[in-house]
Amino acid sequence: MIGLVDCNSFYVSCERVFQPRLRRLPVGVMSNNDGCVIALSNELKATGITMGTPAFEIQHLARQGRIHLLSSNYELYGDMSQRVQSVLEEFSPGVEPYSIDEMFVRFGGFTSDQMLEHARQLHDRVRQYTGIPVCVGVAPTRTLAKFANRAAKKIPAYRGVCVLQADSAETKALLQRFELGDLWGVGRRLVERLAIIGIRTGWDLAQADPKRIRQQFSVTLERTALELRGISCIEMNDFHEPRQRIMTSRSFGKLTDNVGEIREAMRQHGQRGAEKLRSQGSLARAVLVFLKTNPFRQDLPQYTPSAVLELPRPTDDSREILHAAGQALQRIYRKGYLFQKGGVMLLDLVDASRQQLSLLDTPQSDTDRQRSAKLMNVIDDLNRTMGRGTVKLGTPSPGAAWHLRCANLTQRYTTRWGELPVAKSQ
Numbered sequence: 257m258i259g260l261v262d263c264n265s266f267y268v269s270c271e272r273v274f275q276p277r278l279r280r281l282p283v284g285v286m287s288n289n290d291g292c293v294i295a296l297s298n299e300l301k302a303t304g305i306t307m308g309t310p311a312f313e314i315q316h317l318a319r320q321g322r323i324h325l326l327s328s329n330y331e332l333y334g335d336m337s338q339r340v341q342s343v344l345e346e347f348s349p350g351v352e353p354y355s356i357d358e359m360f361v362r363f364g365g366f367t368s369d370q371m372l373e374h375a376r377q378l379h380d381r382v383r384q385y386t387g388i389p390v391c392v393g394v395a396p397t398r399t400l401a402k403f404a405n406r407a408a409k410k411i412p413a414y415r416g417v418c419v420l421q422a423d424s425a426e427t428k429a430l431l432q433r434f435e436l437g438d439l440w441g442v443g444r445r446l447v448e449r450l451a452i453i454g455i456r457t458g459w460d461l462a463q464a465d466p467k468r469i470r471q472q473f474s475v476t477l478e479r480t481a482l483e484l485r486g487i488s489c490i491e492m493n494d495f496h497e498p499r500q501r502i503m504t505s506r507s508f509g510k511l512t513d514n515v516g517e518i519r520e521a522m523r524q525h526g527q528r529g530a531e532k533l534r535s536q537g538s539l540a541r542a543v544l545v546f547l548k549t550n551p552f553r554q555d556l557p558q559y560t561p562s563a564v565l566e567l568p569r570p571t572d573d574s575r576e577i578l579h580a581a582g583q584a585l586q587r588i589y590r591k592g593y594l595f596q597k598g599g600v601m602l603l604d605l606v607d608a609s610r611q612q613l614s615l616l617d618t619p620q621s622d623t624d625r626q627r628s629a630k631l632m633n634v635i636d637d638l639n640r641t642m643g644r645g646t647v648k649l650g651t652p653s654p655g656a657a658w659h660l661r662c663a664n665l666t667q668r669y670t671t672r673w674g675e676l677p678v679a680k681s682q
């Protein structure tokens with residue numbers, strides 16, 4: 257069985273751990289530089305404010321104390337994500353980060369009753385140890401696990417934990433109840449095309465003839481249909497969720513502690529991720545880098561670190577992304593561990609076309625941006641026509657020198673000695 261653990265309103269939840277007064281209040285986290293909302297608590301969503309709302313439009317509400325806006329504190333979020341992952345690792349050796357707030361967990365050898373009990377324990381333990389509320393979905397395949405997670409989140413009776421078997425009446429009822437667009441990898445345009453041939457729910461898709469789905473749509477959708485029946489055929493990197501996050505990761509092919517080799521692999525991941533970013537017309541706001549030792553070699557010391565770095569501004573420039581990835585790697589690499597796998601994740605994507613110029617933008621940085629776009633275009637063209645890897649970047653130029661620190665930035669409570677939370681007695 258595969259579990260998907262998803263942290264609820266993750267950035268806001270991280271802030272609330274250290275500022276309990278924010279619980280049950282409408283809280284938003286803003287991007288530092290362009291000043292729009294990138295994460296919302298449920299209470300803030302209920303006011304009608306949406307993801308991407310420019311901060312200046314709602315500043316007056318914050319001044320009146322009706323809502324609370326914080327600057328993004330990626331160092332804190334990255335560390336809290338790591339803590340959630342360590343708790344999950346107590347429950348299973350097979351934990352894979354899927355994004356900063358979602359992780360896949362493999363389970364083996366449980367009856368379905370035991371599985372539910374185990375998942376419930378894991379759910380409670382993460383909350384108890386880290387303060388972060390999560391939802392847990394467990395099922396035989398990734399697509400169903402993601403779906404179970406959605407059910408756990410949407411249906412209060414599950415109390416945050418939903419375990420689905422492939423052919424159960426419960427799974428059938430849920431698949432009939434949720435819309436197709438709620439399924440992983442089924443975008444809005446697909447929903448419309450599927451409706452034409454009478455496929456309206458996840459259950460319809462699971463019952464459809466897979467060959468027909470492949471012929472009329474794609475292999476990807478055929479796999480989704482099979483996964484809904486409990487037949488596992490999707491691996492992690494197969495999932496494309498444009499505009500959320502881009503992940504490039506791979507096993508090193510052998511266990512290695514050679515920092516040079518690891519750095520080179522990460523540079524390739526970073527560069528590949530940046531290419532994907534440009535091809536889908538997005539910019540990233542932050543970079544997450546992770547490493548993993550081999551969990552099946554319990555005779556060796558285990559270490560699965562990750563770190564997140566905020567980019568000076570939303571960007572698709574390979575140089576800025578590689579620079580941040582390099583810094584993140586430097587922060588997490590330790591001698592004495594044999595690493596099996598590593599990856600780079602680009603987070604908090606935004607449409608390049610919708611990206612508003614930040615107030616700090618000067619004509620100079622505008623020129624920089626155009627130059628960067630030109631250079632990246634040339635690199636992508638060469639790599640496309642002459643073969644991947646024709647142009648690789650050498651040592652990156654140091655990133656942008658300026659960095660906007662926003663007044664609403666909370667402390668990096670868990671990663672800086674000088675910023676530890678202080679407990680005061682009354």
Ligand SMILES: [Mg+2]
Pocket residue numbers: 262263264265266357
């Ligand atoms: Mg989440």
